[in-house]
Amino acid sequence: MIEETTLMNLYYGVLCALFLTVLMAIIRIVKGPTAPDRVVGLDTVNTIVIVGMVLFGFITVQWIIIDVAIVYAFLSYISTLFIAKYLEGGKI
Amino acid sequence: MLGLVFDILIYLCLIIGVFFNLLAGVGLLRFPDVYTRLHAGTKCTTFGSIFLIGSVILFGLRYWMLSGTIDNSQSILAIHAGIALAAILLTNPTGAHAIARAAHRSGVKPYGAVVDMLEKPDKPEKTKKKSSVRRKKNVEKQPINATLEVE
Helix, strand or coil, rough: CHHHHHHHHHHHHHHHHHHHHHHHHHHHHHHHCHHHHHHHHHHHHHHHHHHHHHHHHHCCCCHHHHHHHHHHHHHHHHHHHHHHHHHHCCCC | HHHHHHHHHHHHHHHHHEEEEEEHHHHHHHHCCCCHHHHHHHHHHHHHHHHHHHHHHHHHHHHHCCCCCCCHHHHHHHHHHHHHHHHHHHHHHHHHHHHHHHHHCCCCCCCCCCCCCCCCCCCHHHHHHHHHHHHHHHHHHHHHHHHHCCC
C-alpha cells in the first residue's frame, strides 16, 4: 500500500507536468503564424485545464471543483465551435 | 493484495497520462503545420486525460472497496470524475473536427502538399470545361454549314 502523503506529492508533480504542457501550448498561441494555430493551442489549454481541475479537486478533497470541470468542458466546447464557425466565414 | 494491484494500476495510469500530455505539448511546438499540430494537440491530450482521470477513478474505487465503512464520498468522487471524462471524450474530437474544417475552408494548406483533393471550386471548373467543349463543337460545325451555303 502506498502512503497517502507520497501519493499526494506524486499528484502535485503531475500538476507541475500539466503546467509545463500549458506553457508549451501558450508559446504556440503567441507564436502561431495563422489563426487556426492559435485556436488549436487554446483547445489544448482548455482540455489540460479540465484535467488539472479534476486532479486538483481530488487532491484538496473539494469535490465541487470536479463539477466545475464538467461545466467548463461543455463551455470550452461551445467556445471552440463558435471560433471555428467564425473562421469558416459562415454566419454566426 | 487487492490494494497492491490498485496501487500498481494507479502508478501506471499516472505515468502513461503524464507522458502523453507532455508529448502533446512537444508536438504542438515541433510540428510544421496546422493539421499535424491539431493531431498532436487533440489526440494525445484526450488519450492522456483518459489515463489521468482513470487514476482518480481507481483511487476512489480502491477506498470505496477497501475501507469497509459505509461512506459514499469516495464513490461520489469516482462517479463525478467519470462524468468529467465522458464530457472530455464527447467534446474534444468534435471540436478538433470543427477546427480542421474551419482551417481548410479558411485556406490553410497542408505542409508540403501538392494536390488538394478536397478543394471546393472543383465543380464550377468542370462546368466551364463542358461549356468550352460545346463551344468548340459549335465552332467546328459552323464552317461546314458555311460551305454548304456557299455551294
